[in-house]
Amino acid sequence: MLRKEIGCPVLEADAPEEALESLDGQDISLLITDLYAPKDLGIDLVKAVLRKNPEVVSVVMVPAGSREAVVKSLQAGALFYLNKPTDLDEAIIVTARSLEHHDLLIHKEKRGPKIRKTEGFHGIIGQSPKMQKLFGIIERVAEDGESTVLIQGESGTGKEMVAKAVHAFSPRAGKNFVPLNCAAIPDDLLESELFGYVKGAFTGANQSKQGRIQYAEGGTLFLDEIGDMKPALQAKLLRVLQEKEFEPVGGLKPIRADVRIVAATHRNLEDSVKKGLFREDLYYRLSVVPLQIPPLRERKEDIALLIEKFMQVYNRGRKHGLAGFAGDALAALQQYAWPGNVRELENLVQRLAILHADGLVTAADLPEKYRGEYEGPAAEPAPAPVLSASSLPPQTSVAPPVASPPQTAPPLPDEELAALEQQADFNTLVSDFEDRLILQALTRTGGNKKEAAELLNLKRTTLLEKIKKKQLDSLLARVARKKE
Numbered sequence: 277m278l279r280k281e282i283g284c285p286v287l288e289a290d291a292p293e294e295a296l297e298s299l300d301g302q303d304i305s306l307l308i309t310d311l312y313a314p315k316d317l318g319i320d321l322v323k324a325v326l327r328k329n330p331e332v333v334s335v336v337m338v339p340a341g342s343r344e345a346v347v348k349s350l351q352a353g354a355l356f357y358l359n360k361p362t363d364l365d366e367a368i369i370v371t372a373r374s375l376e377h378h379d380l381l382i383h384k385e386k387r388g389p390k391i392r393k394t395e396g397f398h399g400i401i402g403q404s405p406k407m408q409k410l411f412g413i414i415e416r417v418a419e420d421g422e423s424t425v426l427i428q429g430e431s432g433t434g435k436e437m438v439a440k441a442v443h444a445f446s447p448r449a450g451k452n453f454v455p456l457n458c459a460a461i462p463d464d465l466l467e468s469e470l471f472g473y474v475k476g477a478f479t480g481a482n483q484s485k486q487g488r489i490q491y492a493e494g495g496t497l498f499l500d501e502i503g504d505m506k507p508a509l510q511a512k513l514l515r516v517l518q519e520k521e522f523e524p525v526g527g528l529k530p531i532r533a534d535v536r537i538v539a540a541t542h543r544n545l546e547d548s549v550k551k552g553l554f555r556e557d558l559y560y561r562l563s564v565v566p567l568q569i570p571p572l573r574e575r576k577e578d579i580a581l582l583i584e585k586f587m588q589v590y591n592r593g594r595k596h597g598l599a600g601f602a603g604d605a606l607a608a609l610q611q612y613a614w615p616g617n618v619r620e621l622e623n624l625v626q627r628l629a630i631l632h633a634d635g636l637v638t639a640a641d642l643p644e645k646y647r648g649e650y651e652g653p654a655a656e657p658a659p660a661p662v663l664s665a666s667s668l669p670p671q672t673s674v675a676p677p678v679a680s681p682p683q684t685a686p687p688l689p690d691e692e693l694a695a696l697e698q699q700a701d702f703n704t705l706v707s708d709f710e711d712r713l714i715l716q717a718l719t720r721t722g723g724n725k726k727e728a729a730e731l732l733n734l735k736r737t738t739l740l741e742k743i744k745k746k747q748l749d750s751l752l753a754r755v756a757r758k759k760e
């Protein structure tokens with residue numbers, strides 16, 4: 277079937293040993309094995325193949341509905357799985373996707389070592405059992421493409437990344453993933469942003485405008501910070517979930533909506549329900565599949581790998597990148613509580629890459645708050661580095677020393693940058709701030725763009741470009757209505 281449908285050469289093996297042998301001297305891209313091949317030998321085979329050739333992508337066939345089998349397979353290193361009995365269309369899709377993934381790996385391996393481990397699960401890094409478990413659940417959840425998903429987790433734990441992974445692994449992957457942050461848009465504008473509006477719905481609505489639900493048709497709508505949505509809008513959203521239809525602002529004709537809704541919040545929605553701030557019926561509708569992302573302090577074994585990933589990112593393009601983190605630095609970071617989670621860690625590595633480029637980071641180089649809990653031997657020479665930009669041994673905290681000697685960095689300006697670390701990343705903050713400035717100016721000038729540009733000390737064309745680029749036009753129509 278694969279030969280015919282995908283046109284790729286296929287080797288068959290009756291036993292694991294035979295499969296392993298076929299790796300010798302052959303350019304194999306993909307392994308497809310039964311989990312029980314026979315007994316649990318499929319798992320051993322996946323591991324052995326990975327050891328022999330880490331570029332081979334493994335797909336394991338598991339009994340339909342067995343979560344345990346899926347988790348076992350993923351833990352062994354399989355990237356995809358197929359349910360048994362196997363649907364042929366599904367097998368073709370999974371095989372094609374695995375081959376694409378393999379090509380991607382090969383391409384990236386050429387660009388740098390160790391990239392594979394730091395590629396993570398659709399970019400989400402995590403080797404801890406908690407994250408591995410989460411990845412397994414995401415795959416299962418993504419599969420049906422219909423059920424509503426509620427992602428809960430502290431700020432900076434990667435909720436948006438998880439939402440994207442749910443979309444990417446779902447049958448809806450070919451259509452749009454449309455994010456909307458319910459906390460970032462003023463309440464009275466959120467409705468038209470979400471549902472769109474019809475021509476003449478309010479002054480300034482010179483033409484109809486689609487809302488995000490319609491942009492997401494066939495795909496996934498990601499409602500971030502759903503806990504901040506006001507009750508009136510919650511009722512309208514509930515209708516989309518229950519009846520799969522809605523009316524745009526000012527419209528009477530219902531529009532059908534085929535979207536999967538993935539919602540996220542850092543709030544405890546059950547508490548919000550108890551306090552009467554969030555509709556109970558909507559809460560139950562949303563939380564058909566709840567996904568809880570563990571905070572970083574509960575999966576400290578991921579810290580080293582995340583650091584390696586962020587070093588790759590922030591060393592890129594620099595002549596002198598960070599050489600690595602010394603054992604005492606890593607020990608200190610593992611004792612820290614990470615209130616800002618992965619985002620905070622990412623910001624720290626970025627900051628060190630800028631301020632401490634070209635050196636090995638020791639505990640003494642860390643901003644004070646990260647050293648707070650660490651009581652290591654301050655006066656002793658720095659221990660051997662546990663992380664280097666180019667190598668990180670799997671699941672271990674000891675690595676070969678890197679050549680560059682430890683360096684001392686100038687003290688870091690803690691106060692100035694610390695506030696930023698627990699917040700969103702720099703670009704998001706700046707972009708949100710810009711949006712607000714523009715909207716404020718336009719509100720003050722009643723929607724007059726020329727006057728707003730003057731108020732902001734911008735050229736009119738620059739303002740118009742920004743409005744277009746940031747897709748603020750639908751919000752502007754509401755500004756006009758407010759003036760009215």
Ligand SMILES: Nc1ncnc2c1ncn2[C@@H]1O[C@H](COP(=O)(O)OP(=O)(O)OP(=O)(O)O)[C@@H](O)[C@H]1O
Nearest residue numbers: 399400401430431432433434435436437542618619
């Ligand atoms: N497991 C992870 N692997 C790699 N990067 C991660 C991971 N988790 C979070 N990040 C990074 O941390 C930052 C925050 O991620 P994201 O926006 O998905 O978090 P969030 O939980 O949605 O945050 P918030 O609640 O504040 O919106 C992003 O830059 C993302 O790339």
